[in-house]
Amino acid sequence: MAISVDTFFLNPDAQGTLQAQIQEMIAEGVLSGRFRVGEKLPSSRKLASHLGISRITVTLAYTELLANDYLTSRGRSGYYVSENAPVPPSYTPPQRSDDAVDWSQAIARTFTGGDTPRKPRDWRNYRYPFIYGQVDASLFDHANWRLCALRALGQKDFAALTNDYFDQDDPLLIEYIARHTLPRRGVTARPEQILITLGAQNALWLVIQLLLNRGRKAAIEDPTYYTLRDQLTHVRCQMDCIPVDADGLPPEQIAEDTDVIFCTPSHQSPTTATMPMARRKQLLERAREIDAVIVEDDYEFEMSFLGAPSPALKSLDTDGRVVYVGSFSKSLFPGLRLGYLVGSESFIRQARALRASVLRHPPGHIQRTVAYFLSLGHYDSQIRRTAKELHNRRLVIEEAIAAHGLSISGVGVYGGSSLWMRAPEGVDTAAAAERLREKSVIIEPGAPFFAPQHRKQNYYRLGYSSIPASRIEPGLALLSEALKPS
Structure with a gap:
């Protein structure tokens, strides 16, 4: 691999001759691990032209580094990082100590310090x-996923791969979710009521930003998905943490001044409790009494190997007050980061605008690959x-x-x-x-x-x-x- 000439810069405040500065620049790159053994240096002519200095200056610097075993010469091919160079095992950028900003004062709102634990990467x-x-x-179908990804890269799907959807999504993926995924949960929705998100966590963030602020109250299950609690803390809303029982969230414990209710009725996180049908109806009735919105996180309904799952809470909703969150991260793989929101058109319109202002839309190639994986039967x-x-x-x-x-x-x-x-x-x-x-x-x-x-x-x-x-x-x-x- 060749080292790009664009990575070389002369420090206008540096001391010493130009030759010494070039030697130091290359030696630092080797010692830090940024330049690896066997990588090719720019030619003396190209580096001299890039830096605006004499070619003989670069040649002399290369010669000195050659003598010190940092570089090796391969005939007419050029200069390379020597196998004998003292290269560390990995690249670590040098520590800078010129940060004069007091970030404890400059940051208006913090987003760390919550309960979200770090799982071991290894x-x-x-x-x-x-x-x-x-x-x-x-258990993952590598072969067919690869074929779907390659198909999404093809000329036929060039527009899906490269287009800026702005605030829209891949119509093929939206159609599959509307025609196949949601009906399995008893939910019907038009394309205007579906929004693709970067996983369930991004979907919950969009919901929280739209529905809650410092003057509103959220009711959540306790215990619950810890990142949800962290996200609610960020918007500084009031939070009512309601202990769950063997059937999930008790509707009678929800306060009258609650604005938004977050729940996982099909598979409570983390207790795995399943909310019975009678309680689901009670929860909807309680939300209707206090005019609250319900956010249903249906994160693991596909893994219902012990029996057919109950219909989603959203399927029982006749008022349009349930916002449904679904995800492919659990059923495909977590690194995919693809989910969806389903709700009333007025709500999804605002969620679409908020998403567009932050990230526009999830990558088109990923959306089309998932659409093929779903529609060709590989997902099932x-x-x-x-x-x-x-x-x-x-x-x-x-x-x-x-x-x-x-x-x-x-x-x-x-x-x-x-x-x-x-x-x-x-x-x-x-x-x-x-x-x-x-x-x-x-x-x-x-x-x-x-x-x-x-x-x-x-x-x-x-x-x-x-x-x-x-x-x-x-x-x-x-x-x-x-x-x-x-």
Whole structure:
């Protein structure tokens, strides 16, 4: 690979001769790892012309670096970074210390410091990764995904690949969602009522920005998806964290001055509780009484291997007060970051305008690739294959949990890819999780899911989508040992 001449600049405030400055510039690039072994330097003529200096100055600098073994010469081919050069294993930009801005004063609103934990990026290197929300490479249809991506790159789809949709979306993807995905949840919607988002998290952000401010109140489940609570904190609205029970969110606990209700009725996050039909109707009635909007996050309905899922809350809505959030991140792969919002046309029009002002639209190539993967039947095949394997792992993990005396706190009616667990009183699962990593076991501590005023340290989540069935029992044996009260 050739090093671009455009990466070379002379510092007008630098000391020393031009030759010394060029030598220092190249040596610094090699020592920092920015210039790698075997990479070709610009020719002396090209670098001299770029810097506006004499060619002999560059030649002398190259000669000196050659003598010091930073560079090597290959006949008439030019100069290259030497194999003997002291190159570090990775590139680390030099630390600058000239930041004169007091960012603690300059930043008007902070977005860090919440409860969102960081999952280990190297989780695939662990032997027992009970991690939620990651894809199992053995279950993903790589071949057909690749074919769909290549088809989306073809001349026929050049417009879908390159066009600026401004505030619109790929019509092929919108049509599939309207004709196939939503009807499976009992939902009917026109294209004007559907908006593609960068995953469910982006969809929730759009909803929060449009519906809430400092003078309004949101009711959320407790425990809940921790990023939702962080996002609500950012808009500084009032927040009512309502403890869930075995059937999910209790409608009678929702205050009269609530403006927006956030819920996960099909598969409560993280307890996995499924809201019965009677309570769903009560929730809609309560929202109607207090004139509140309901935001339904239907994040994992495809994984319903234990039985057919109940219709979505949105399907029971006759007032247009339910905003529906769907996502392909769980059913395809999390790195896809593609989801959708469904709501009344007036609401979606504003959400479309807000999205356009921030990111215009999700990449057209990604939208068209997903549209092909869905419409050609590959998605349905993958869902069936994944659901079958998850069902098998669910049987294995439940048997292992019983054998090792572990306690399940919540059991979803329709399946899913995780279990909400309870450790003995007095056990801090965050501390246990740190100890377990040393034994190549990953679990997800439950404390961040709870609001600060209801925080519990002895809960945790076990995901089973990322661990082979054969490793579940030995992993739970290690977990059981680590959770024993000291």
